[in-house]
Structures are given as structure tokens and as C-alpha cells.
Amino acid sequence: MNKTIYIIRHCEAEGQAADASLTERGWSQAKELSDFLSKRKIDRIISSPFLRAIQSIKLFADNKNLEIEREDRLMERVLSSTFFPDWLDKLKPTYYDLDLKYEGGESSNEAMDRVVSVVENIIESNATHTVIVAHGGIISLLLHYYDQSFGFEQWKGLSNPDVYELNISDQAVSYIRLWDNGSK
Template sequence: MKKIYIIRHCEAEGQHSEAQLTEKGFAQSLQLSDFFSSTPIDQIISSPYKRAIQSVQPLAKRLHIEIDFNNLLTERVLSTNNLTDWLEKLKATYDDLELKFEGGESSQEAMERIVTVVEEVFNSEYENIIIVTHGNIMSLLLKYYNDNFGFDEWKNLSNPDIYLLQNQDNNVSFERLWNQ
């Protein structure tokens, strides 16, 4: 059975694309590498954001696997405006997937991006794949496969976090693997 490990990046210094991992985040990236030490991995795909890449670099080096970058895995932009009530607005986008703020992307649009990547991976030759991405878009992927996954579940994601997606007879299920 094909396994896709969806990883939210480790603790970072900020949200911009060049934000690096914190000292704690770099330690977490080593924990991630240890976590997968006995798991066969065929491919690693990552958001091109620095924090995502740095989260999986120790594992890629350990496994001697090149990281494939995919722009569809970048974090969702809620709005290009500085929203003082961004948390309320974000919550509203889980209830109305088409809701869109200036310069931003709706939940539906972001969801379609990451689902495209996952569906391609499910149809690929590889059996055990890691996808490294960001919290909001990761939560939207999980919501796609289980509508009960919403804003509160997004708030409960950790940095890092790992979910295992499995596809058996076109029935996708997932479970959380990271409990640290």
C-alpha cells in the first residue's frame, strides 16, 4: 500500500519564504531524521521555502535522496493586506472554502494545489514518499480527505507535525504520527 508522509516544517523564525529554522527547529529536523531512520523512503518532495527544506535536509542526507521542489506546496497566502483580525478571517475560510481576501487565495484554491501534488504522488511509481509543506495548506489537504478536519485541528498542529496518508482502493485515510 502506498504511503505518503505529510510533514509540516519545524519551528521557524518567521513566515516569509526565506525564514530559517530556529535553533530548536534545527534540533527538530534531526529528530525528524531519527523518526524516519527505519522507514523506507523513495522520494522527498518539498515546498521551496527555506524552513521546509531545512526541516528535511538531515533526512535527505542520511538517505542520500535528492529533494524535489514543488511550488504547489508553498504556504497559502490569506491576504496581501496586514489583517489585524487574521485569525478570525482564517477561521471563516474553513467554513466558507470559497471566501477570499484581497491578494489572497481561497481555501478551495489552496486545497486544489496540494491535492494535485498528492494525487500525482499516489499515481507515481514510488511507494513511500515524504511531502514537506506548511500548516495551513497541510490542514486543507487533510480537510479534503475528511471534512471534519477544520480550524481547531489546524490550531492543534505542531511544528513539526507528521500525518500518514494511505490510499487503498481509492479510499484515502490518514493518521497523525507525530506526538511530541
């Protein structure tokens, strides 16, 4: 069994709300992303239902005549239902204590479990080359699952968009970053 999963962080958006659209720059990035992916074999696209994720991959999907499957498990992680003006200071310890949980939020382990379950479903599917489109926090937890050194600082280093290639075989799981802050 060999599976390739392209893990994509959405393009630049106008905000964090589920219905936040891409910015003008984000639309330009979506075109670059489509061009970048067009050189790769893709069987399936699975995306967070958030508008910015769908918009980031729509041009590519339309060009390749592929359906975008919406998947709630790819939604961004909810840190808390309470607004934290110091949210960055609250987020950092969740990469060291994976069970740390704030009111109304998910622990890192809970969020990681749901995104990993998407990958497990992909492994069981017939598709060999799948794109998933999601958000920085949930992507960082997925990569942390496979590489414990991927943490808060690496999350901060993610770009909009960003692309990682996750390769899964019977022998090993590995990943590489394909998109380096826009320089492909």
C-alpha cells in the first residue's frame, strides 16, 4: 500500500469565521496553488467546510473536474469558547500538554484524533493521491502526530497557503514540505 496525501493550508483569508472569504491576495494564491498542483496526480479532494478552504481549492477542482468533499473533521481546532486577548500565550502550552483544554475548546489530542481519523479513512479508501485542505492549527497537529518535533514554532512557520506531502506505505510514514512560503 502506498498513499500520497497533499496536506494544504488554505490561502490568505479575510478572517477566522467559517464564512470568511479569501482576500484579493488569497484569490491570487489560489491560482498559484492550482497551477502548482496541476503537475501532480490527484484522485480525490477533501476539504474543511469553511469557505476559505473551499475557495482555496475550487479552481484546481474545477480544472480537474474533481468533486470537493466537505469534511467537518478538517475544521480548525477550537481553542476555547472564551475570547482570549492573549490567545497565542494560551495556544503555546497546548503543544506541550496535549490534554490541556480550555472552556468550550478541544485539547490537542482531541483535535489530533479527529484529523488523524480522516487520514485513516483515506488509507482505507481506493484513492492513492488525495488532497486535504484545512487550517494551520489542525494541520500542525496532524504533522505532530507523525513527527513529535512539529510543534508550536513550526505552526508559526506555516504560510498561507502551504503544502506538505505525506507519504504512507506499509513500511513507513514520511512527509516533506513542498511549498516554502510561496517559493515552490
